[in-house]
Amino acid sequence: MKDYIELRSDTTTHPTEEMREAMRSAPVGDDVFGEDPTVNALEALAASKMGKEAALFVPSGTMGNITALLTHCKRGDEVILESECHIYYYEVGGLSALGGMVPRPVRGENGLMEPDDVEASIRSANIHYAPPGLICVENTHNRGGGTVYGLERLAEIKAVANRHGLPMHLDGARIFNAAIALGTDVSRIASYFDSVQFCLSKGLSAPVGSVLAGGKDYIARARKYRKMLGGGMRQAGIIAAAGIVALEKMVDRLADDHANARALALGLSRIPGIELDLSTVVTNIVVFDVSRLGIGSEAFAEQLSADGVRMTTRPPHKIRAVTSRMFTAEEIPTVLEKTAKICTKHLG
Numbered sequence: 001m002k003d004y005i006e007l008r009s010d011t012t013t014h015p016t017e018e019m020r021e022a023m024r025s026a027p028v029g030d031d032v033f034g035e036d037p038t039v040n041a042l043e044a045l046a047a048s049k050m051g052k053e054a055a056l057f058v059p060s061g062t063m064g065n066i067t068a069l070l071t072h073c074k075r076g077d078e079v080i081l082e083s084e085c086h087i088y089y090y091e092v093g094g095l096s097a098l099g100g101m102v103p104r105p106v107r108g109e110n111g112l113m114e115p116d117d118v119e120a121s122i123r124s125a126n127i128h129y130a131p132p133g134l135i136c137v138e139n140t141h142n143r144g145g146g147t148v149y150g151l152e153r154l155a156e157i158k159a160v161a162n163r164h165g166l167p168m169h170l171d172g173a174r175i176f177n178a179a180i181a182l183g184t185d186v187s188r189i190a191s192y193f194d195s196v197q198f199c200l201s202k203g204l205s206a207p208v209g210s211v212l213a214g215g216k217d218y219i220a221r222a223r224k225y226r227k228m229l230g231g232g233m234r235q236a237g238i239i240a241a242a243g244i245v246a247l248e249k250m251v252d253r254l255a256d257d258h259a260n261a262r263a264l265a266l267g268l269s270r271i272p273g274i275e276l277d278l279s280t281v282v283t284n285i286v287v288f289d290v291s292r293l294g295i296g297s298e299a300f301a302e303q304l305s306a307d308g309v310r311m312t313t314r315p316p317h318k319i320r321a322v323t324s325r326m327f328t329a330e331e332i333p334t335v336l337e338k339t340a341k342i343c344t345k346h347l348g
């Protein structure tokens with residue numbers, strides 16, 4: 001049992017008992033030969049949920065994204081993406097290191113790009129320029145604070161992509177959170193994209209795994225890149241079984257995480273010394289600023305952790321709290337009390 005309150009990330013979620021049981025009894029085969037029935041079932045289920053022809057099970061969101069990019073682009077192509085998105089910020093520069101691609105960052109507001117800015121970043125066929133190869137969107141946007149692109153904005157970005165003949169990739173690590181926030185189906189969000197990566201191992205609570213979905217030919221080519229990256233797994237049905245439970249049983253409860261994030265954010269916003277824009281709290285991520293306390297985010301997070309509440313830092317002055325199954329509504333008052341204690345101490 002944990003002896004602290006967990007708000008660092010929804011990646012900390014443990015598998016449910018039902019997942020463990022499904023893993024124990026999963027029929028398996030060699031997935032590199034295409035013979036694992038449980039992986040095949042997960043890929044078929046994921047493709048149908050995303051409204052795509054096919055899907056590919058991958059060990060992580062990072063591998064799903066780099067596989068997607070390698071399949072869309074060739075070396076020297078420019079990848080248009082938001083300047084704080086996960087692919088650019090947190091994936092070890094894989095697009096350049098492994099794929100020879102050139103990132104072309106577009107600044108968004110709380111992670112959300114304006115269609116006009118996306119269009120302005122697409123360069124002409126001038127001999128000096130790297131050719132544009134792909135537009136990436138992240139929904140929900142992690143560093144933006146779990147912010148969500150609405151369908152209208154996605155349609156406008158898609159129209160930009162169409163005008164320039166560019167494919168679109170969605171880093172939908174938390175696409176199910178986005179769908180719940182928008183009151184729509186994931187397949188509607190996915191419909192604007194040629195490829196979609198989503199994670200089973202975040203709020204959906206599977207221990208391992210992500211899925212890349214897209215057209216049949218595209219996924220066949222992606223399968224080869226997954227192998228190149230070392231992501232060809234063998235009796236992977238053991239982990240895919242948990243992914244099936246994640247998709248069938250764990251989606252609706254994400255609304256609880258959103259409600260908890262909202263209640264937490266509301267309480268935090270009332271604590272003197274904390275700055276928090278409530279309008280950005282629409283899913284399971286809460287970001288707030290502690291600069292008024294005269295301490296940095298590292299010091300704040302350390303003091304909170306020493307008192308039994310774990311959050312992550314967004315240096316120099318921001319803190320991130322993420323709600324998940326590892327956090328309950330009953331823990332909110334304790335978090336608020338311990339946060340207020342630190343704020344009182346530093347405000348003097």
Ligand SMILES: Cc1ncc(COP(=O)(O)O)c(C=O)c1O
Nearest residue numbers: 060061062063086138142171173
């Ligand atoms: C938006 C986004 N994309 C991709 C990933 C990568 O997932 P993984 O940690 O499984 O590689 C994450 C992980 O936090 C994420 O937040």
